[in-house]
Amino acid sequence: MSIYPASNPVSLGQGQLQLDLNFDTMDDLPMLPGLDRAAPGSAAYCLDTQDLYLLNSLGEWVVQ
Numbered sequence: 152m153s154i155y156p157a158s159n160p161v162s163l164g165q166g167q168l169q170l171d172l173n174f175d176t177m178d179d180l181p182m183l184p185g186l187d188r189a190a191p192g193s194a195a196y197c198l199d200t201q202d203l204y205l206l207n208s209l210g211e212w213v214v215q
């Protein structure tokens with residue numbers, strides 16, 4: 152797994168964090184945290200494809 156924090160997480164309480172992540176390849180996308188650990192609006196940037204993903208309120212990482 153090659154997922155790295157791009158900045159420090161911000162605690163929103165109740166165990167959820169606003170995350171800003173980088174990940175190496177699309178193989179890592181399924182390993183990104185879900186709503187159990189990340190707040191909707193969290194961002195993840197794929198270094199390989201240069202795509203930005205945001206976590207929606209359904210727990211899905213959606214390309215922007």
